[in-house]
Amino acid sequence: MAANEFSEPHRVVYYEADDTGHLTLAMLINLFVLVSEDQNAALGLTTEFVQSHGVGWVVTQYHLQISALPKTGDQVQLKTRATSYNKYFAYREYWLLDEAGKQLAYGEGIWVTMSYATRKIATIPAEVMAPYQSTQSVRLPRLPRPDRLTETADLPTKPYTVRYFDIDGNGHVNNAHYFDWMLDVLPADFLRDHQPADVRIRFENEVTYGEPVTSSYEQATDSLTSQHLVQRDDVVAAKATIQWQART
Amino acid sequence: MAANEFSEPHRVVYYEADDTGHLTLAMLINLFVLVSEDQNAALGLTTEFVQSHGVGWVVTQYHLQISALPKTGDQVQLKTRATSYNKYFAYREYWLLDEAGKQLAYGEGIWVTMSYATRKIATIPAEVMAPYQSTQSVRLPRLPRPDRLTETADLPTKPYTVRYFDIDGNGHVNNAHYFDWMLDVLPADFLRDHQPADVRIRFENEVTYGEPVTSSYEQATDSLTSQHLVQRDDVVAAKATIQWQART
Numbered sequence: 001m002a003a004n005e006f007s008e009p010h011r012v013v014y015y016e017a018d019d020t021g022h023l024t025l026a027m028l029i030n031l032f033v034l035v036s037e038d039q040n041a042a043l044g045l046t047t048e049f050v051q052s053h054g055v056g057w058v059v060t061q062y063h064l065q066i067s068a069l070p071k072t073g074d075q076v077q078l079k080t081r082a083t084s085y086n087k088y089f090a091y092r093e094y095w096l097l098d099e100a101g102k103q104l105a106y107g108e109g110i111w112v113t114m115s116y117a118t119r120k121i122a123t124i125p126a127e128v129m130a131p132y133q134s135t136q137s138v139r140l141p142r143l144p145r146p147d148r149l150t151e152t153a154d155l156p157t158k159p160y161t162v163r164y165f166d167i168d169g170n171g172h173v174n175n176a177h178y179f180d181w182m183l184d185v186l187p188a189d190f191l192r193d194h195q196p197a198d199v200r201i202r203f204e205n206e207v208t209y210g211e212p213v214t215s216s217y218e219q220a221t222d223s224l225t226s227q228h229l230v231q232r233d234d235v236v237a238a239k240a241t242i243q244w245q246a247r248t
Numbered sequence: 249m250a251a252n253e254f255s256e257p258h259r260v261v262y263y264e265a266d267d268t269g270h271l272t273l274a275m276l277i278n279l280f281v282l283v284s285e286d287q288n289a290a291l292g293l294t295t296e297f298v299q300s301h302g303v304g305w306v307v308t309q310y311h312l313q314i315s316a317l318p319k320t321g322d323q324v325q326l327k328t329r330a331t332s333y334n335k336y337f338a339y340r341e342y343w344l345l346d347e348a349g350k351q352l353a354y355g356e357g358i359w360v361t362m363s364y365a366t367r368k369i370a371t372i373p374a375e376v377m378a379p380y381q382s383t384q385s386v387r388l389p390r391l392p393r394p395d396r397l398t399e400t401a402d403l404p405t406k407p408y409t410v411r412y413f414d415i416d417g418n419g420h421v422n423n424a425h426y427f428d429w430m431l432d433v434l435p436a437d438f439l440r441d442h443q444p445a446d447v448r449i450r451f452e453n454e455v456t457y458g459e460p461v462t463s464s465y466e467q468a469t470d471s472l473t474s475q476h477l478v479q480r481d482d483v484v485a486a487k488a489t490i491q492w493q494a495r496t
Contacts, residue, residue, distance in 0.1 A: 014285055015278040015424065019415045026413070030263040037262055041321070073289070161406070163432045164439050165274075167267045176263065184411045188457055191412050209436055 006039030007079035032094040035078035055113035082132035155216035172206040181215040201240035254287030255327035280342040283326035303361035330380035403464040420454040429463040449488035
């Protein structure tokens, strides 16, 4: 395995699954972050070490392509690669494989380091990037963005308030929790009968403890594509486009 | 290991922990249920088998005693015992041990089988109980109940709406999610600086998808005991008393 790659086995357990027994989208993201955290630990890049440079890793965009979601009890393989980076951005890839090595899902993410002092993007400290032996390149792959909403007025919307347990070590809502809000507005029967096939999500502004947010979506009748918007007042926190397929 | 006992190792991962890096109370319950589900699977007592008798297991009460909560990355041991039962109730014990075998937490639970037809308690089918080789006894241990609230008016309260992802295979809110509501009403600084030491919780009425609930609590100034009430309209869904200790 190249220095910038890492993989590990995982067993899907019931609290990572929905009421159909399938891994949830939020948990797929959690597993992708888990394998990258374990890579970090193996390279000595602990959270404390990264934070000692005054920054924390923050994701700005994901593109996920999902052919099937594993079920409770399934043994899977998690894999990641810290593929390339430039001064401000790091491009990372993720794979979810079944026990036989068949790909179930593939993900790409664009990460930045956020300065804890300014809460803004900072130059990636060389010390936190060097151990991956990733490729340095001026141009990184551009992930496809969410679609534009055709209109934002009168969309189906639910309000949420950020809970203590939504917050992570960076002091803001952990990226996986956005999917709880984005998917919860969809009808339960739709969620039960469909699984995400392609997800484009962009995180635009952080949300912190106690803040009220709204989650809205737009989906034409019988369409298998939904557009999602999470806002804090009039500020966009995250946008996503999800293409759905019938449950396999 | 006796037929009614089961244990397995587990590694605490970051999405099972709060922003202090400690296992959450909801996840402690998830881990206890996990080891019992794995015992069930090992004995051929799959969810499908239990459901084929027209019932599902539902917890009515827990008593937890916690000396320390493990942190992200810690290897722990989960253990359970289906200790005893009678016609309507099953008494189960749980242990969370550290890698060296030292006890971190101990739990007791009273479970019943709920009829899917009537949504009420049903006689435990002999076929779903026999494989544990548990002790049959007329009297089971009685778990300590939550305290009575001194008053229920004007308590600090937050509203929640049951989300699709709160629902489990029994078609109601999974018991671990009550802790998300019960703890989220406490101040974040209190949650950051304290951990539960003793938890008595009683589940009185089920809550289903889309229903609005309120979570209220009562805690005297500087007291390390909090009283919790989750209600659906005026119906009590769950009550709890939690004794807290400073973080270890």
